[in-house]
Amino acid sequence: MTETRNKEDTPAGEVFTPGEPIDIFLLARLGFTFIFVVITTLIVWPYLASLTWALVLAVVFIRPHRWFETALGPNSAAGASVAVVALIIVAPLLFIFQRLLQEALTGVDYIRNAISAGKWGDFLAAHPWLRWLGDRVDAPTIAARVGEFLTNLGASLLKQSTGQAITIVLAFYMLFFFLRDRNSALDSLVRLSPFSNLETGRLIVRVRDTIYATIFGTLAVAALQGALGGFMFWWLGFPSPALWAVIMTVISIIPVLGSFVIWIPATIYLALEDRWADAVTLGLWGSVVISTADNIVRPLLIGESLRLHTAPAFIAMLGGLQLFGPSGLILGPIAFTMTTLMLEFWRRRADPELRPE
Secondary structure (H helix, E strand, O other): OOOOOOHHHOOOOOOOOOOOOOOHHHHHHHHHHHHHHHHHHHHHHHHHHHHHHHHHHHHHOHHHHHHHHHHOOHHHHHHHHHHHHHHHHHHHHHHHHHHHHHHHHHHHHHHHHHHHOOHHHHHHHHOHHHHHHHHHOOHHHHHHHHHHHHHHHHHHHHHHHHHHHHHHHHHHHHHHHHHHOHHHHHHHHHHHOOOOHHHHHHHHHHHHHHHHHHHHHHHHHHHHHHHHHHHHHHHHOOOOHHHHHHHHHHHHHOOOOOOHHHHHHHHHHHHHOOOHHHHHHHHHHHHHHHHHHHHHHHHHHHHHHHOOOHHHHHHHHHHHHHHHHHHHHHHHHHHHHHHHHHHHHHHHHHOHHHOOO
């Protein structure tokens, strides 16, 4: 007969021995748990962007919210915080996008009027070395196509803006509960985590530090790009260089855009105005100096804050953008830093000498 061993006689870490039967009910519970975790993930996935930005805003604005909590109740404080955050973020974005749309339409009208007035022919006549361009390019047709493209782009953006508006509304809706119920949410997270309380606490702190590093690093780089672009606009005599510096700063924060949407059209405008030296200067300044701030300075700042090498930090942001979209700017670095920390946990579990006293 086979003797049944007590749990006290089973060596630590041993799940079962070859002589013991497999617990079918345990496997069934694990299977059902896995299935419903996958189903829950699929349900949440379409709203991942809203949840991500709600978490980011909650982490960034938690200190002002605590001040509101001392003066108001939890519900009123959360509502006031959401209103302030919405005012700080949404109002400037609406103003800037309205200004950009106005400038884009003005630029299209300028090009059409210049071509219809014969300035395109005068431009080629004044620069014989570009005559080959006139033989191969039908400027009126291109201008008409550019106008159609911008019209279709505006319609496409209008359609996409509905989905983006839903994402923003959901983000602020979730922000309310992230601020009001943060303590109970953290307690539930610690209780359900498969890691120890100490390890879970370290993971939470690492996520918070990653969000801080990514957001403030992005803001610092955006401010640098805006200052560099505004300085060159002032040097070249563009009107309202300070306003354009602010616009380039805000646009540089948006992952899918950048300051290039300002300085590239400005470079083309200078070339059409026969200011070739200024056009070359602005083109080189934008492609070499301003772009360097985004491609080199940003990974350096964020990588140093996260204790990551510049190359992994760059890959984390770029890969996150490709996988998750704009929210990947946050999720990519979080995935990298949490992975390294969890691998450190497993290493400490495997090597007793590395375990904390």
